[in-house]
Amino acid sequence: xxxxxxxxxxxxxxxxxxxxxxxxxxxxxxxxxxxxxxxxxxxxxxxxxxxxxxxxxxxxxxxxxxxxxxxxxxxxxxxxxxxxxxxxxxxxxxxxxxxxxxxxxxxxxxxxxxxxxxxxxxxxxxxxxxxxxxxxxxxxxxxxxxxxxxxxxxxxxxxxxxxxxxxxxxxxxxxxxxxxxxxxxxxxxxxxxxxxxxxxxxxxxxxxxxxxxxxxxxxxxxxxxxxxxxxxxxxxxxxxxxxxxxxxxxxxxxxxxxxxxxxxxxxxxxxxxxxxxxxxxxxxxxxxxxxxxxxxxxxxxxxxxxx
Amino acid sequence: xxxxxxxxxxxxxxxxxxxxxxxxxxxxxxxxxxxxxxxxxxxxxxxxxxxxxxxxxxxxxxxxxxxxxxxxxxxxxxxxxxxxxxxxxxxxxxxxxxxxxxxxxxxxxxxxxxxxxxxxxxxxxxxxxxxxxxxxxxxxxxxxxxxxxxxxxxxxxxxxxxxxxxxxxxxxxxxxxxxxxxxxxxxxxxxxxxxxxxxxxxxxxxxxxxxxxxxxxxxxxxxxxxxxxxxxxxxxxxxxxxxxxxxxxxxxxxxxxxxxxxxxxxxxxxxxxxxxxxxxxxxxxxxxxxxxxxxxxxxxxxxxxxxx
Numbered sequence: 001x002x003x004x005x006x007x008x009x010x011x012x013x014x015x016x017x018x019x020x021x022x023x024x025x026x027x028x029x030x031x032x033x034x035x036x037x038x039x040x041x042x043x044x045x046x047x048x049x050x051x052x053x054x055x056x057x058x059x060x061x062x063x064x065x066x067x068x069x070x071x072x073x074x075x076x077x078x079x080x081x082x083x084x085x086x087x088x089x090x091x092x093x094x095x096x097x098x099x100x101x102x103x104x105x106x107x108x109x110x111x112x113x114x115x116x117x118x119x120x121x122x123x124x125x126x127x128x129x130x131x132x133x134x135x136x137x138x139x140x141x142x143x144x145x146x147x148x149x150x151x152x153x154x155x156x157x158x159x160x161x162x163x164x165x166x167x168x169x170x171x172x173x174x175x176x177x178x179x180x181x182x183x184x185x186x187x188x189x190x191x192x193x194x195x196x197x198x199x200x201x202x203x204x205x206x207x208x209x210x211x212x213x214x215x216x217x218x219x220x221x222x223x224x225x226x227x228x229x230x231x232x233x234x235x236x237x238x239x240x241x242x243x244x245x246x247x248x249x250x251x252x253x254x255x256x257x258x259x260x261x262x263x264x265x266x267x268x269x270x271x272x273x274x275x276x277x278x279x280x281x282x283x284x285x286x287x288x289x290x291x292x293x294x295x296x297x298x299x300x301x302x303x304x305x306x307x
Numbered sequence: 308x309x310x311x312x313x314x315x316x317x318x319x320x321x322x323x324x325x326x327x328x329x330x331x332x333x334x335x336x337x338x339x340x341x342x343x344x345x346x347x348x349x350x351x352x353x354x355x356x357x358x359x360x361x362x363x364x365x366x367x368x369x370x371x372x373x374x375x376x377x378x379x380x381x382x383x384x385x386x387x388x389x390x391x392x393x394x395x396x397x398x399x400x401x402x403x404x405x406x407x408x409x410x411x412x413x414x415x416x417x418x419x420x421x422x423x424x425x426x427x428x429x430x431x432x433x434x435x436x437x438x439x440x441x442x443x444x445x446x447x448x449x450x451x452x453x454x455x456x457x458x459x460x461x462x463x464x465x466x467x468x469x470x471x472x473x474x475x476x477x478x479x480x481x482x483x484x485x486x487x488x489x490x491x492x493x494x495x496x497x498x499x500x501x502x503x504x505x506x507x508x509x510x511x512x513x514x515x516x517x518x519x520x521x522x523x524x525x526x527x528x529x530x531x532x533x534x535x536x537x538x539x540x541x542x543x544x545x546x547x548x549x550x551x552x553x554x555x556x557x558x559x560x561x562x563x564x565x566x567x568x569x570x571x572x573x574x575x576x577x578x579x580x581x582x583x584x585x586x587x588x589x590x591x592x593x594x595x596x597x598x599x600x601x602x603x604x605x606x607x608x609x610x611x612x613x614x615x
Contacts, residue, residue, distance in 0.1 A: 143318065144325030147595070149587045151551050152568060156333055156580060159572040236449045240554045243451055244569060263455055263558075267463045274459075277452035284447035292443075 026221075029297040036293020042286035050102040059083075061100040061253050065091035070269050086271045088261065094271060097253035098279050104247075104254045105283065108168055109235040113227045115173030120180025121223070125211055127181065128188025139185070142178045150175060154237065158246045165248045168241065172234050183226055187219045221298040228291035232284045239280055255280050308603060315599045319592050326592075327378070330584040331371050335577070374581065383585070384578035388571070393582040397564060401586070403473055404556070404563035408548040410483035415490035416541065423498025427506060428525060438495060445492030454485035454558040471560035482559040486552065490544060497540055501533040508532075535606050542598035546591030 030036045059082075071087040072079045073094075079086065085095040127138040154171050161167045191197060192215065200210050241247045242256025250257065255276040262272030358364050362373065377384065383393040426435040461481065462470040469478050505511065506529055514524045553565035560566075564583055571579040 140321060141325070144322050144329065147322045147546075147588050147591050148326055148329060149549075149551075149584060149591065150547065151553050152584050152587065155553070155569065156330075156572055156584070159575075160333065232447070239449055240451060243554060244557065259452060259455060266455070266459050270459060273452075273455050277449070277456065280449055280452065281444075281447050284449075285443065288443055288447055 026298065030290075030293045033293045033296060035289050036297070039286045039289025039291075039293060042282070043290055046102065046283055046286060047106065049099065050106055053099040057096065057099060059093045059096040061092065061096040062251050063092065067091065070265070072269075073271055073275075085275055086269070088258075088269070088272055089265055092253075094258075094275060097258060098255070098276055101253050101255040101258060101276065102279065102283070104165070104252060105235045105238055105280070108165065108172065108238045108248075109231045111169045112173035112176065112234045112238075113231050115169060116176035116230070117180050117223060117227055119174060119177040121184060121216075121219075123177065124181035124184025124219075125188060125215065128185035129192060129207070129211055129215065135185075138181065142181055145175070145178045151237075151240075154241065155244070155246060158241065163241075163246050163249050165252075168238060168247060172237060176230060176234070179230065180223065180226065183222055184219050187222060188215055191215050191218055225291065225295045225298055228287060228294055232287040232291065235280070235284060235287075311603070312600070315596055319596050322592055323589060326588040327375060327585055328371065330581055330588075331374060332367065335367060335370070378582075378585065383582035386571070386576055386579040388574040388576040388579070393579045396567060396579065397583060397586055400562060400564045400567050403561060404549055404552055404565060406473075406479070407482055407486065407552055407556070407561060407563060408545065410479055411486035411490060412541070412545050412548060414483060414487040415494055418487075419491045419494035420498050420537070423495045424502055424525065424530070426495070426499045427502035430503065435499075439499070442492035442495045445488045446496075448488070450485050450489050451554040451558050453488060454482060454555055457481045457485055458558070473562055478559075482555050482561055485558075486548070486555055490548075493544070494537065494541070498533065498537060501536050502529060505529045505532045531605075535602070538598055538601060538605060542594050546594045549587055549590055 030040070065087065068080065068083065068087050068091045069089060071083050071091075073086045074081055074084050076086075083093050083095070085093075085098065087093055088097070123138050127135045153175050157171045157175075158167060161171070197210060197214055200214050205214075238247060239254070239256035239259070242254040243260045245257075245260065247256050248254050258276040259273055262269065262276070266273055362370060365373075374384065381394065383397075385391065386393050386396055389396060422438050426438050429435055457468075458470050458481065461468045468481055469475070472478050502525075506525075511524060511529055514528045515521075519528075549564070552561070552563060553569060555561065556563045556565035557569065564587065568580060568583045570576075571583065
């Protein structure tokens, strides 16, 4: 008997350990939705370009060339092959700056979400599992954070700490913990009444192993969904802060700063304000597509949460 | 119902206290305003004297208490930079921000709710797919970039609308639309998913079985329940919107609170930043309280449940 491709796939999936099998199943489930598949593919392309661009595009994003200022993109009259997407007011290469900017946006976006999730997971687990005074303290603090004007919080903290990539990640990450903590707390509240948790408790398992081994794995999927969608929001915020001059400090070319600089030359050089914005939009769009797909595949209940 | 209201009010009080404490201590970490107020060659003695005079040498909790006890009487201190009461500056700028937020919110709901309903009723149709795709794009564009694009197209290229400022309706159009599009996308998606959920419930089938016309089933029976999550989210977004106009106000030189706060932060104008954050948070909390009160009418179950 010759196994065909699909049964071979089934066979190899069944041979995997449970965590890997779950991952393979999830990927299969997500990939079944064409929009999610497109989002995933686009994001992969964006990621690998961001990582590998020095291999095929070796233009220095900071190199100024005052003789080649305001060159339009190559397909327009006066465009130059050495600057595919044109140059800015100091003759710096726009494509190189956009490519470099993707590193800033993606690393801030993903690191901030990881940090926020880390804080949110711990507080949410503690709050939901132990309940009582600790729970109400954490949840009351969450209420206060929710009411604090988020944009102002990040702006004022950045103004205090000074703007650096590290501070940006710290501020955006930590101010985002509430959403994760609330989601996790909700899941934990219902999970801890489930039989398998009762059984573990009856068998004499301590609290910590119950939390890490029985409860945590069950809250991973809502976290994954929420986290993906939050990355999109964080990247938009990061570009907004950069736009206000509170992002990653110059000369590093972030997308928001490119927009702020280009705005001054809006009537002469449309590409300076259009292209970095398109880069933001494409990135956010692919993350949103993937996030929507993940949500539908993993946790339809989350449909009304966020976005 | 009274217990429910009391609970909500208590919630409001501790949130306000918490917010004022956070913003107070935060701002105080941000450096020494005395240095900014005096000329660069001021002697240590002069610095010390001014500090003493303004009360910056007192322990933080004394300063916080002083701030709070004045604040409840409506006195938010004096701006270190403009040398006028902070409250005066805020009241001067607040109408502009409120106007912009109201316009954006109104526009967003006006367009999004009908689109969401139609998309849910004609699920899977070309109209549904098209509007949801548009919504996805709407969610993916930073509003300040949209604003810049609008300026480039409608002001610079076509010359139809003024680039900045406030006063005429024409000046309101671009910032309001730029702010509204993201909200529109969010509300359209929310309305659609809530309507889909509601339309599958039993009481809708009953209403249809009674022979009610589809228009009433959707417009009256279904919409009433779909409104609950929509009102919650809209209330929350409105509160966030007033603080979130910071960037769009910068783009369009809109003379609102958002621009004021950015300048205040750069000037290290402690009392002004404190007051703005507090006022915006108060508005947010008040809007949410209003939504909670609205629930009593929209969803009587909530207040009954809490009373038990």
